[in-house]
Amino acid sequence: MGAAGDMSMRCVLLALLTAAAAQPEGPRLISANVGIIQVDCCFNDTVVDHGQVVFNLPSKCLQLVCNYGKIIPRFLGDPGRSHCCEFDGLLYAEGAELAGHCVVMQCTRKGWIPRGDIDDCCKHCSVYDDPHFVTFDGYRYDWHGYCNYSVAQTDRTYNPEAGVFSDFEPCFGGPSCLGRSTFKDHKHTVISLGHSVFNLLVNGDPYAVPLVGAEPVRCSSKVHPVLAWRNGQCTMLLGSSKLMVQHCRHRLDVWAHPTHADNLDGLCGHFNFYDADDFTSRQGDVHPLEYLPSTFPHSWRTLDQTDYRCRQCKSCPPPRVERLCRADERQLAKYTSICEKHLGSVIDRTEGLEGYLETCVFDICMMYQDRRNDREVQDWLGILQKNVNMAHMIINLRLGE
Incomplete structure (x- = not known):
């Protein structure tokens, strides 16, 4: 290290130790x-x-x-x-790896960088569009309720140690769409995720996700044990809770480390590598699996409601499940053709994406029923293409590459 570097180090030490001595x-x-x-x-x-x-x-x-x-x-x-890196109070030398999470992070001169694939033992839940769900254990269903609900949390109480929660807001004249989401890594670290994907709130304080690399999130000069980085047009969050969250404009993904097995519940299902009990309610009742459930998701409504209409009736019965798309066979065939044209090239070459065609048809049906014009439908198809491309990338387990 040169004279300038020595002087810089002496200045840093002098300032910090002087403050401590005082x-x-x-x-x-x-x-x-x-x-x-x-x-x-x-x-x-x-x-x-x-x-x-x-x-x-x-x-x-x-x-x-x-x-x-x-x-x-x-x-x-x-x-x-x-050029060291920090996580959860510890320092890591350049080149060191942070293991034991759903993705390995490596310390570089640019900060933490995700390396390699997502751990095969970590299970993935997705919530997208208006909204469609795939649970940790792979069951696919639709649910179009409103208000704030627990997507995944570490127990069945109303105040879990860690979890992910989302607002579902009315859209397209019938179903609901993702609104604000919250990632609670633990009781001292609560991160709010809104429509501005890279601008978060950490314990109420503004925080911008870095342009390059990953870093621990901060608020009021306090460093929290959650790493944040950009993944395309989405924000990634990796917490000390061993939950990993991806927040996009019309999509939310959650990965659960296997240490959470049999201790994670919510709209993402009961996580235990077995889908038959995915519809476990907050009360511990196991409901039968169905494509349009009602009682199970309603049980996961939280006490944190920003909409006054959601606060007024805490014990209201579940919303009535009905067939929202009223298109006839000719119209459905037309919508299917539109979706195949825009999404087929990705869906056809990737196993596991077939459900996106069905949900696309539903979305287009709802938009036309809501009297949306062709331009608005085309714009939404562009959003669906981004969601399908993201799902394709997740299936190939190449985040951050």
């Missing part, structure tokens, strides 16, 4: 067993335990650590190393 001495904790006086530290009006990291500076591979009442610097490797 804090009042913390309370003394005496251990009778070993006869050692352990002294906690004060940092930014907070008392921290001996041995706890109080500040990370990944660009300099530096941590400040509480050590018997004093805050001292600790480097990852030799002093002068740079």
Whole structure:
């Protein structure tokens, strides 16, 4: 490292240690067993335990650590190393990998970068268009309710440790479309996802997803254990909860690590590699699988309702399920031809995408029933093409490549 680099490092250390030294001495904790006086530290009006990291500076591979009442610097490797990465309070050297999640992240000079395929043991749930669902265990169904619902959460209470939740709003004169979504990694990290895909709210504070690489999300100078990065026109979030979320304008994808097996429920179904009990309600009842369910999804309505109409009746019966598309056979054949023309090239060459043709026909039917013109239908078909292309990429497990 040159003279300029040495000066920069000295300045960083001086500023941080001066600020730490200015804090009042913390309370003394005496251990009778070993006869050692352990002294906690004060940092930014907070008392921290001996041995706890109080500040990370990944660009300099530096941590400040509480050590018997004093805050001292600790480097990852030799002093002068740079370009480290941070996750969940730990520093990682350039080239190191963050494993144990649904995708391996590697530390580079540009920050964290996703590497390789999604873990085969992680299961995927998708919610798209108006809306159509594919559960973690692979069951496909439609449900067109309104209000805020739990997409996936770590238990059946109304205040789970972690989960993904979404608003479903009226659209096309009958069904519902994805609105605001929320990713709760844990009780101290709640991320709101809206129509502006790359502009999030972290605990209520604005946060913009970086243009290059992945980084931990921040709010009010606090770093949270969730990595965010851009994947095409979507935002990816990887949390310490071992849930991974992809947020797009008309699509939401959730991946669950196998450690969540038998402990994850919601509209994405009961995750346990077995689809027969996918329709498990919040009360623990298992409902029969059907393409247009009612009672099961209604049980996953949350208490966090932004629409006053959803707050007024917490015990209302489930919405009535009915056949929303009223097209005759001739009209359905016309809509099928339109969808095959726009989506067939991708669907035909990729196993597992056949359901997108059926949902496309439904969407077009609903739009024409809502008196939408041909231009609006063409615009929506463009959105459907993006969804099918994204599904194709997910099936090939090449996120971030």
